[in-house]
Amino acid sequence: MRNEVDPAAAIAPQIYRLLRQAIVTLEYLPGQRLSEQEIGARFGVSRQPVREAFIKLSEAGLVRILPQRGTFVVRISLKDVANARFVREAVEVAVATAACAVAPPEALDRLGDLIALQKEAAASDDQRLFLRYDEAFHRTLAEAVECASAWPFIEDVKAQMDRVRYLSLPAASPMSLLIDQHAEIVKAIAARDAERAGDAMRLHLREILNSLPRLARAHPELFEDDEMPAHAREAASATFGRDVAPA
Amino acid sequence: MRNEVDPAAAIAPQIYRLLRQAIVTLEYLPGQRLSEQEIGARFGVSRQPVREAFIKLSEAGLVRILPQRGTFVVRISLKDVANARFVREAVEVAVATAACAVAPPEALDRLGDLIALQKEAAASDDQRLFLRYDEAFHRTLAEAVECASAWPFIEDVKAQMDRVRYLSLPAASPMSLLIDQHAEIVKAIAARDAERAGDAMRLHLREILNSLPRLARAHPELFEDDEMPAHAREAASATFGRDVAPA
DNA sequence: ATAACCATACTACCATACCAGTTAAGCGAG
DNA sequence: CTCGCTTAACTGGTATGGTAGTATGGTTAT
Numbered sequence A, B: 001m002r003n004e005v006d007p008a009a010a011i012a013p014q015i016y017r018l019l020r021q022a023i024v025t026l027e028y029l030p031g032q033r034l035s036e037q038e039i040g041a042r043f044g045v046s047r048q049p050v051r052e053a054f055i056k057l058s059e060a061g062l063v064r065i066l067p068q069r070g071t072f073v074v075r076i077s078l079k080d081v082a083n084a085r086f087v088r089e090a091v092e093v094a095v096a097t098a099a100c101a102v103a104p105p106e107a108l109d110r111l112g113d114l115i116a117l118q119k120e121a122a123a124s125d126d127q128r129l130f131l132r133y134d135e136a137f138h139r140t141l142a143e144a145v146e147c148a149s150a151w152p153f154i155e156d157v158k159a160q161m162d163r164v165r166y167l168s169l170p171a172a173s174p175m176s177l178l179i180d181q182h183a184e185i186v187k188a189i190a191a192r193d194a195e196r197a198g199d200a201m202r203l204h205l206r207e208i209l210n211s212l213p214r215l216a217r218a219h220p221e222l223f224e225d226d227e228m229p230a231h232a233r234e235a236a237s238a239t240f241g242r243d244v245a246p247a
Numbered sequence C: 001a002t003a004a005c006c007a008t009a010c011t012a013c014c015a016t017a018c019c020a021g022t023t024a025a026g027c028g029a030g
Numbered sequence D: 001c002t003c004g005c006t007t008a009a010c011t012g013g014t015a016t017g018g019t020a021g022t023a024t025g026g027t028t029a030t
Helices: A011-024 A036-043 A047-059 A078-102 A105-123 A127-144 A148-167 A175-190 A194-205 A207-218 A230-240 B011-024 B036-043 B047-059 B078-102 B105-123 B127-144 B148-167 B175-190 B194-205 B207-218 B230-240
Strands: A063-066 A070-073 B063-066 B070-073
Touching: A011 A036, A011 A047, A011 A148, A036 A047, A047 A063, A047 B047, A078 A127, A078 A148, A078 A175, A078 A194, A078 A207, A078 A230, A078 B078, A078 B148, A078 B230, A105 A127, A105 A175, A127 A148, A127 A175, A148 A207, A148 B078, A148 B148, A175 A194, A175 A207, A194 A207, A207 A230, A230 B078, B011 B036, B011 B047, B011 B148, B036 B047, B047 B063, B078 B127, B078 B148, B078 B175, B078 B194, B078 B207, B078 B230, B105 B127, B105 B175, B127 B148, B127 B175, B148 B207, B175 B194, B175 B207, B194 B207, B207 B230
Parallel strands: none
Antiparallel strands: A063 A070, B063 B070
16 A cells, blocks of 8 residues: 555545555455545645545445445445345356357457466465455456446456455465365366357355455454354255354 | 425435436426436425436436536437347246245235226226336335345336336236236246246236337427337347337 | 533535636737 | 637536534533
């Protein structure tokens, strides 16, 4: 978060990116108050672009704006994470399925390149870099089916999941597993097997359900006191069989 | 658009709703310039909340903000409409599928009530009211699977489609057809038949593909000069067999 | 000791002022 | 008449000021 803003470019989006990154990486913890005044002073900008960043953050569900009271980083809500995951699974499974019909071979090459880069990042144990390539992989796949204009929506939804992702970084699902899942997705698309590609993507995106209950128990102070909706328990038990009920 | 704003409530969201409505109903046509100054004067508010409304409209893809030049209503883009439809189909088919597993009977009752209201609106030929109940139907279904927090997401995506919807109002898909499709969705969910529910929703949401090429030819001045992405042509031909190619 | 009150110091929101960049019209030179 | 420059009138982006509402801490009355 020490990055300076570029006064030549539009400031508000830069502040948004910086704050989002800080929240998602848990540099700003749930409950923390964000002051327009203070953030503006820290980056040497006025309150107005900071305010616009706050509004976007609140739409992404990362902060809660209470008029005349303050703006606060929200706790991680199992319900919100599960719903975000639900939406993301729906969209990206559809993307993977569609890719089998319409993705050009060059796109598959690019996806292969990104997997190779992820392997490098995993080899040097650079988790941040790994996550960057992970995001690039999913975005590239969306572009492959000419859904680039749909990516910003996925990106918004992803915010809820990303924070959990960073929370699980120390002992996450091993990077090698995620790489294998990416590879399986690409292989299925290359084989033009729509059902297999969809299933592979579904399995990949349900991975987070495996660690979520454990993380919620390990860090209760970071989590909202709510439960996952029924559709998430369904999805988890269908994939992993257990370890999803609160108990 | 003649509605006044309520100065007691937050102004920016009100302006957003009013402008969105005006654009979607084609009261503001593509290419029209929107001036912060002028809109603010018309509603008796300052430029600031208007500006925030513009930002949201641009994120929904309804206007394009060109810094230091102006803000303009964008033409309808076949690509954007098709992508929005793709995303919406993915999410709502997943919702319909999940509803079979988790929707409580009371939710099905509410959906039945909304279908009855739609029939009334159709009987009195009130198209605006019909569209309102249509939206309520889809939102209620999302709530039935505890995906209420996912609805704002669908609502954003829907903006692109709604404008086409209003454009097609005079001679749209007959309301009775859409009501039958809603009824079929509810029946499938009541029967807990996930595959049938998903297919019914898919068919329902692909209806727009049936009229889109015709509308684009009939109103070329309203449309961006682009083509639907491959996935949309796939979806259309899979459902309707033809009349989707530009020719 | 406790409870009610009030002054103070915040907050977000809206309004206003200022700035830099774009556009286009008007004027002057060729 | 045509081309090129200047300039004035816009634009959106940012900074700053004003306002109403909320939390808080200290003081006073009970």
